[in-house]
Amino acid sequence: MRHAAMVTAAFLAFASAAATAAPAGGTPASTAAGPLAAPTDLAVSAGGESGVLSWRQPPDGRARAFRVYESGVEITRNTTTHAPLTNLGFARTRTYTVTAVDDQGRESAHSAPISRHLGISGVPPTCEPGTLSGLAATAVTASAVTLTWTLDGDPGTTVVTGGPAGPLTTTQSGIRVGGLSPGTPYTFEVSHYPRCSGPAVPAMRVAVVTAAGTASTLAPPADPAVTASTDTTLTLGWRPPSTVATRYAVYESGRRVAISTGTSATVRGLYHAAGYTFQVTAFDARGNESPAVAVAGNTAECQTRPPRPAALTATALSASSVRLSWEYDAWASGYTIHTGDVAVGTSAGTTTVLSGLPSATALRLRVIATLPGTCGQSPASPAVAVTTPAGPTARPARPTDFRVASANPMTGALTLTWTQPAGDDPAVGYRVYRGAEVIAEATAAPVVVLALPQATTHVLTVVAVDEHGMESARSADLTVRVPYLPPP
Known part of the structure; x- marks a missing residue:
């Protein structure tokens, strides 16, 4: 493209204004001083005795894993931004929170709680009255602004009005509004409509005055699409707009996650088995930004490097039985316990008892997780040594x-x-x-x-x-x- 090797002063001004949000996968220096921010935008999708809890992670660093709590008690972990809910019982109200864990093992504060009346077969969860809060306008330039907000309550569709292109809709907690006129006041209104039958959330408004600049009629990129994916990246491609563009930017929830001088960009630091919606905008040589065009995609389901079970402990209960427990940060459909290369037991959860073992025998045990779908198995945990005490050698037959x-x-x-x-x-x-x-x-x-x-x-x-x-x-x-x- 023309000017591909040049970075204009206008675009540098945009980059400086947008730098409050680091690219996905980047870790601002401030995270070294404390744990990650708490997850946001919790949502429950359920009908009957099982469902899915999902959330979003703010962009202050990438979480190694997430922990899900019910009424303050940890019930599961995962390495992506959703987790299955099981054993919901019959017609019970349950309250969930989620925390994020960083590479140093530090756990964030708990998210805002979400409560749902769950467990009625065939009936979706009831809506919860919601609130919008924290509406803010940032990264204001002569032609664009980022709007962000926090939603507590039922997920659904958020509608933003006040821009020249008419109402804009999103399911996320932020949006980039481009195509604005320089030196012009705008009042944006943000309204939220739950996806199940419930009242609309009261709207919020924010006033913005764009910076001085030169007016433009820059068109948005055309035909955006996901062209490649891994478990942590999505590559986007598009066609140039009908007007001349020199740069492009990619946003997620209003946060800039990639810039490009060509017609493609790769967004990194994403979570596996997760859905993302991006906005792509174009820039001209003066730094004017076009309206945004949306594109959605999903990262690969299976992790390239799944975690292995950790913190394995073993305690001999008798001459014939050993109690095992361990931790696993990802979701697993089950576990297999090995001594050497031989499988000696299975478990549905992270605690089990091995029985029928020989007396006075030293064992070195490892645990391997069976991953969901076609994702195979995790690497084996570190080994733990345990010795059964002396005792009778006879054992009853297996039932x-x-x-x-x-x-x-x-x-x-x-x-x-x-x-x-x-x-x-x-x-x-x-x-x-x-x-x-x-x-x-x-x-x-x-x-x-x-x-x-x-x-x-x-x-x-x-x-x-x-x-x-x-x-x-x-x-x-x-x-x-x-x-x-x-x-x-």
């Missing part, structure tokens, strides 16, 4: 055919049964585990009745116990959903 015999939708009561194969070491009792927790015990007969919260799902296993308290190997996992009878 088989673990199943739900009956379920009562009125009360949620579950009757579980299994088969105990004959062996040299007879069983005198049984333990039903949920992770590392014993939730039921039985003597003699292979049957238990459980009372668990209705409309919740649990992964259970059963072990046989002999007269010395030695446990068998675990049965196969059994996933159970506790029934309920919804009101008419």
Whole structure:
């Protein structure tokens, strides 16, 4: 393009005005003094007993991971800006907050909370009265302004009016408004409309006077599109506008995230498996900025370098069993426990008990996470060493055919049964585990009745116990959903 090697004084003035927002993935020096800013714009998408909580991370540095809390108790972690919600139960109100964790392990303050009445199958969550706050106008030039705001409440569409191009809509918490006239006062009004049936959020207004300059009729870039993606980048391409342009800028929520002298740009430092909407504007040689054109895309679902489980601890509970716990920053569909190259157990969560182990045996255990979808597995955790104490060598046979015999939708009561194969070491009792927790015990007969919260799902296993308290190997996992009878 013409002037590709030149940076005009007008464009340098724009860059200086817009420098309050660092490019995505950049870490301002101020973050060294403290943790990241808290996540914003929480939203819940749910209908029934599961859903998704999503959020945005302010651009003061890239978070290594996020932690999701329900009523102050951590319930899950993830390395992207959303997390699944499971076991919502039946018709309960739940309150969530999210924190961001940086590379040094420092945790941000909690986000503003979001509360939703969840768990009614087929019924979306109720809207929550929302508020707009913190409306600000920044990076004001002769032809453009950035508007940013904070929304607490239900997500939806935000409409900005007051510019020469008419109403502008966005689902984000900021917008770049270009194509303005120099030295001209504008009053922008920001209104929010929830995506579910709820009242519109009261509008906010902000007055702006653009800087002096030369008037322009610069057209926006044409046909923007996502041309390539990775787990942390999106590459955008577009055609030059009908008028002569010398530079282009890319914005996300009103924050400049890339500049280019050509008709493409790569936005970096994004989160995997996440959706983004960008605005692209054009500049002429005098620094005038065109109206923006929007383009949306999604980063790759799978991480190039997924984290590995960490903080693995192991405690011998008996001569036949070991309790394991660990941490994992990303979402996993399950975990496999290995000693050497041999898998010795699985777990649905980050705590479990390995049973049926040999007495007086040294073990070096590692954990590997199974990632969602087709993303494969994580690297193995560092190994942890544990030795089972001395004890009897005999173990009962592993229970088989673990199943739900009956379920009562009125009360949620579950009757579980299994088969105990004959062996040299007879069983005198049984333990039903949920992770590392014993939730039921039985003597003699292979049957238990459980009372668990209705409309919740649990992964259970059963072990046989002999007269010395030695446990068998675990049965196969059994996933159970506790029934309920919804009101008419």
